[in-house]
Amino acid sequence: MSITAYLEVAEGDTLGALQNFLGRLLSEDIVDALLVPQKLPTGNNVVPTLIRDPARLAGVDPIAPVMPVAAATALSKVTATEHGERLAAVLRSCELRAVVELVKLQQASLDKVILIGVDCLGTYEVTDYARLIEAGVDPTAEVLAAVAAGQLKNLLAADLESAAKGYQLRAACRMCEKPVPGGPDVYRPDVIIGFFGVDPGRQILIEASDALAEKLGLEAAEPPARRPELIERLIAGRTAERDRMFAAFRERVTDMDGLLAEFSTCIRCYNCMGACPICYCKECIFRTPTFDHASPQYFRWAERKGSIRLPTDTLLFHLTRLNHMSTSCVGCGLCESACPSELPVALIFRAVGQETQAIFDYHPGRSLEEEVPVATFREDELTELGEREG
Amino acid sequence: MDDFEPRIIGFFCNWCTYAGADLAGTSRIQYPPNIRIIRLMCSGALDPVYVLKALLEGADGVLIGGCHPGDCHYQSGNYKARRRVAILQSILKQMGFEPERVWLRWISASEGRYFADTVTEMVAKLKELGPNPLKGVGAI
Numbered sequence: 007m008s009i010t011a012y013l014e015v016a017e018g019d020t021l022g023a024l025q026n027f028l029g030r031l032l033s034e035d036i037v038d039a040l041l042v043p044q045k046l047p048t049g050n051n052v053v054p055t056l057i058r059d060p061a062r063l064a065g066v067d068p069i070a071p072v073m074p075v076a077a078a079t080a081l082s083k084v085t086a087t088e089h090g091e092r093l094a095a096v097l098r099s100c101e102l103r104a105v106v107e108l109v110k111l112q113q114a115s116l117d118k119v120i121l122i123g124v125d126c127l128g129t130y131e132v133t134d135y136a137r138l139i140e141a142g143v144d145p146t147a148e149v150l151a152a153v154a155a156g157q158l159k160n161l162l163a164a165d166l167e168s169a170a171k172g173y174q175l176r177a178a179c180r181m182c183e184k185p186v187p188g189g190p191d192v193y194r195p196d197v198i199i200g201f202f203g204v205d206p207g208r209q210i211l212i213e214a215s216d217a218l219a220e221k222l223g224l225e226a227a228e229p230p231a232r233r234p235e236l237i238e239r240l241i242a243g244r245t246a247e248r249d250r251m252f253a254a255f256r257e258r259v260t261d262m263d264g265l266l267a268e269f270s271t272c273i274r275c276y277n278c279m280g281a282c283p284i285c286y287c288k289e290c291i292f293r294t295p296t297f298d299h300a301s302p303q304y305f306r307w308a309e310r311k312g313s314i315r316l317p318t319d320t321l322l323f324h325l326t327r328l329n330h331m332s333t334s335c336v337g338c339g340l341c342e343s344a345c346p347s348e349l350p351v352a353l354i355f356r357a358v359g360q361e362t363q364a365i366f367d368y369h370p371g372r373s374l375e376e377e378v379p380v381a382t383f384r385e386d387e388l389t390e391l392g393e394r395e396g
Numbered sequence: 397m398d399d400f401e402p403r404i405i406g407f408f409c410n411w412c413t414y415a416g417a418d419l420a421g422t423s424r425i426q427y428p429p430n431i432r433i434i435r436l437m438c439s440g441a442l443d444p445v446y447v448l449k450a451l452l453e454g455a456d457g458v459l460i461g462g463c464h465p466g467d468c469h470y471q472s473g474n475y476k477a478r479r480r481v482a483i484l485q486s487i488l489k490q491m492g493f494e495p496e497r498v499w500l501r502w503i504s505a506s507e508g509r510y511f512a513d514t515v516t517e518m519v520a521k522l523k524e525l526g527p528n529p530l531k532g533v534g535a536i
Contacts, residue, residue: 261492262529266536291445307534311454314534321536322445322452328487329444329480358490362483379483383475385465391478392462392500394514 011224013210020150020206024199025063027212027222031094032060036221037120041081041095042066050136054080068096068124068199069146071175072135076283076340078104082114092118097195098126099187100178100338103371104283106193107334110378111286120218121195123187125202127153128179131343138173153201178339178352181248183241184371188213190241191369202240203233252357255350265321268354271347272320278341278351279323284331284370292323324351328358333379334370335359402456402522404515406433407442411469412504413461419508427512428519431459438462439500440473444484447498451488454531457497457522459514464502474502494525 015023031037044055045065052070054077057063078101085093097105102123108114127149130138138145174180186202188194197218200211211230214222259265276292279285291297297319308314335355342352363370366379366387408414414435420427436442439462447458460481462474478500485495499518503511530536 256490259490259492262533265491265493266533291443307453311532311534315536319449319452319536322448325448325452325487325491326443326445329448329484332487333483358487361490362486365482365486366479379479383472383479385475388478388482389465391482392465392474392502394501394517 008213008215009219009224009226010229011212011214011219011227012204013212015206015208015210018207020210021067021069021146023210024068025066027210028066028094028096029060029063030222031120032057034221036218037092037094039091039093040066041077041084041093043068043070043077043096045070050139051132052135056080056084067146069149069201070135071127071129071145071149072132073098073101073129073338073340074132076104076281076338077101078108078114078283081105081119082108082283085115085117085119086113090118092120094120094122094197096122096124096199097187098124098129099185099189099192100126100182100336100371101283102187102193102195103184103336104338106371106374107284107336107378108286109374111284111334111381113286116374120197121193122197122199123192123195124199125187126179126182126185127201128175128182128185130173131176134173138171141171143171150201150206154205154207176339176343177251177350178337178342178356181244181251181353181356182337183245183248184337185240185244186237189237191372193371193373200230200233202236203230248356251353252360255353255357269321269324269349272324272349273347274317274320274323275346276323277344277346278349279327281340281344282327282331283338283340284334284336285327286331286334291326292319297322324354328355328362330380331355332359332362333366333368335363336371400523400527402430402519402527403454404431404457404459404518404522405450405455406431406459406461407436407439407446408433408461408503409439409463409469409473410435410437412463412467413439413501413511415505416461416503416507416511419505420512421508423508425508425512427515430519431515438468438470438473439477440468440470440475442477442480444480447484451493451497451528452530452536454528454533455497456525456528456531457499457518459518460498460500461503461511462500464504467502467504493529496521496525497528 013023040057043052045052052067052072184192187198198213204211337356339352368379450458468474481500488495501514
């Protein structure tokens with residue numbers, strides 16, 4: 007069983023209260039290390055950081071609206087092989103869902119890991135985040151102020167100071183209908199750090215197991231009354247935006263010409279694949295010589311077709327990736343953020359994933375028990391496939 | 397388009413469909429010569445990348461052949477192939493490409509006649525569908 011509790015925030019220092027809470031996990035010997043977003047000592051970025059020393063918590067910021075790299079990939083790196091350490095990992099909803107997928111794909115382990123999910127309000131592109139700070143905006147404070155005011159519509163429409171300066175949340179975040187750990191179709195982590203429904207300038211919501219709450223001396227309290235309604239409104243707004251974007255994509259891609267146009271500016275850097283927390287092949291086939299050919303072959307193809315785009319197999323790359331991982335796509339949008347050509351790859355993968363996931367009624371990142379579609383089967387499904395028609 | 401002869405790439409499992417095709421040949425059963433067969437150990441060993449490669453290079457159809465459900469030489473490869481084909485067809489459809497160009501059929505080693513009928517049927521369907529719109533498209 008889990009309980010609801012509140013962390014008191016002194017003098018409006020929400021980050022200080024969070025740092026103190028996370029630090030106690032280390033100082034009270036509940037874990038040996040923390041994996042948590044922390045501001046870099048120089049420059050303007052907040053990145054996944056592995057912390058062992060409780061004195062090194064300054065700059066820890068799980069609220070900062072930026073997600074430069076996949077924390078799930080980081081968690082995979084530090085847990086994939088035997089380590090014997092007790093770890094607490096602080097993750098956004100999409101990061102949490104990616105971790106669940108990686109665990110099921112046997113590329114991360116939750117052995118001795120406490121998962122801590124944080125309410126997420128969305129993130130900016132990493133370059134926008136840095137520019138906002140240079141322009142004098144404190145993005146973390148801005149997010150907290152918006153939550154405190156209960157102005158969820160502002161978070162959707164980004165009617166914030168940063169929006170006034172021409173910045174908006176990443177497309178993946180604007181259409182994210184799963185922003186809450188333990189919310190609808192999202193895995194319930196061991197601990198939830200919540201901001202929706204409370205005034206984070208005064209207190210922070212914590213949901214934790216009885217055992218952990220006792221160790222930390224948390225006292226059970228009533229859940230915040232406004233939380234369900236606020237979450238529902240946020241999800242409704244995001245879902246509407248998602249459906250609008252999906253519809254626009256489906257209108258663009260109705261035939262081969264539309265599809266080819268969609269990928270026409272791809273420069274084949276493979277950044278989307280490298281940034282993806284899900285892409286599970288240890289060695290991507292497109293990084294092998296499988297599609298390198300003897301020189302005369304290219305001339306033969308060019309002769310047969312009249313001309314060929316080089317490098318070859320651009321569409322093949324994207325379609326293959328869709329086949330391999332769209333059923334597990336958690337919609338984090340790091341593919342799109344990593345794309346130098348600003349291709350709407352997150353939108354494409356989410357829209358296509360919606361259909362491929364629906365075949366198996368699968369919700370990536372919801373449960374550790376539901377097997378990933380590409381790794382399992384049922385004898386009594388899809389029975390018309392493979393049989394003669396009529 | 398009367399003289400359109402579809403080109404089909406076949407990916408057949410070693411134990412059932414390939415043997416079924418072999419039986420059709422040794423039994424001298426006639427079927428259209430439109431198929432080029434690639435033998436795999438199991439339909440479950442077929443990565444969708446190769447089906448896509450065939451289609452993007454202009455193959456008019458792809459026929460994936462495996463053992464009947466329950467008969468897989470490796471217990472469950474054909475069930476896994478079935479899931480991959482379902483995903484592939486969904487993606488092709490969403491991308492504006494005819495999923496009807498990808499066929500999955502369970503053909504056993506004793507079904508030489510069924511193999512020949514399947515190829516005959518597929519050639520007829522592909523003639524109705526017309527050539528692969530990507531045939532001759534180099535900008536892919």
